[in-house]
Amino acid sequence: MVLGISFFVLFVALWSAVTFGGFVPKIFLADPLQMLNSGWVLLTQQDFGHDIFMTMWRVIGGFVIAAALALPLGVLMGAYKPIEAFFEPFVSFARYLPASAFIPLLILWAGIGEAQKLSVIFIGCFFQLVLMIAVTVGNTRRDLVEAAYTLGSSDSSLVRRVLIPGAAPEIAETLRMVLGWAWTYVIVAELIGASSGIGHMITDSQALLATDQIIFGIIVIGLIGLISDLLFKWGNRKLFPWAQLGR
């Protein structure tokens, strides 16, 4: 904890040194105070709060849709070999399709509205989630499966009572990781075609050479990411206390 914070301090110190020391022109890199100041202006006068809200809404919306569909499909693929054989080749192919490359196509299909943003996040997250969940469920310890069968489990109760609970902590970890990727996709989508959101603010600031605003935007993204990550970790620990044992 102390070490983690001390690196943040070091980072800001270095940043201050190169900016206040005049080693880097202000036009390329704003100093920390200027960044905070313009951040305050953004929040109080330019309704940046609304941008943050829109971006979070998109991330959560796209991610929840992707997760809600990926969970059942991933579990089924992990549990039943024929289902895996049917979907796995396509999903493996689809996950290498870069979500950002779909943006022009999605703008054509869905315009620059919310559906387009959600679609980018969905494409970016869904296929990855499906594969990782399928692998996690498929890796359930063989002897636990056998033990359940000798205790009278049917195939369906095996899925419900062994495969899903056994894989749950690792699935939750996967969700946490992929949520981080969703943040990348949303910003890319907003950079290209949007009228609101953190990414939109960053593109606008670029036109004005306002590096202070850009940096503020990036730091806000980082902070929200950090907070959601911590919340996820905390939730996982609360939900799966048994998975923390013997680590």
Place this chain on the structure above:
Amino acid sequence: MMVTSKGAMLPTILQIRGLERRFGEVLALQATDLDVAENDFITILGPSGCGKSTLLRIVAGLDTQTAGTATLDGKRIAGPGADRGMVFQSYTLFPWLTVLENVCFGLRERGMPHQQQLEVAHAFLAKVGLKGFAGHFPKQLSGGMQQRTALARALANEPRMLLMDEPFGALDHQTRELMQELLQGIWEAQQKTVLFVTHDIDEAVFMGTRVVVMSARPGRIKLDRVVPLAHPRHYAMKTTPEFTALKAELTEAVRTEVLEAQRVSEASA
């Protein structure tokens, strides 16, 4: 009909005829016949890789024979079921369930009302000496305690047969001896038909009403002896002449097979 060590005549419940298992080219189990009577405690000895676990797994329904039949109460075994409870060598408690929930697992599968599940589970946990550990997670228990829980979980389900695949194999010597006495006590108190695979000769004699020795690969039954020790058994019996005599005979038989297995593997290497 078979004569048990207690002299009672009890019907055969498990009948194995010409059971064979091939893994590709390799013949793991060769045309094996075995009759198990009600309340028999049969220990199966043999060198590693002799197919003793394969035999047990086929009875459990976790593996399928390539020839022959295994019937329990006249019904052909096809797939696993709650009538054949199993305790594995590896620790197979569900790590996300507490000790109590683990023991309830099979009961819930049967649709037993929750309150009744808890009563049964608590009773069996008391039997294996784990009264105070109902709320623990498996990872908080020692290996011996985990295997006691696994035993309680299997017994609570009231299986027709209990199948045990080197259940104490991963435990240290002292713990293993205590586990043997515990299981012996439970078996004496409530008779149960048991198939018990081990490579420990002392364990095979002390636990079994009958000891079966299997030969090196391809595995088949080479020796079948009734254990001439009375019940209830006490660990001090391990030094009696009857115990020592049977142990000597079995040691010789197993040793021959181990040497044979070694010769075969060296010849093929």
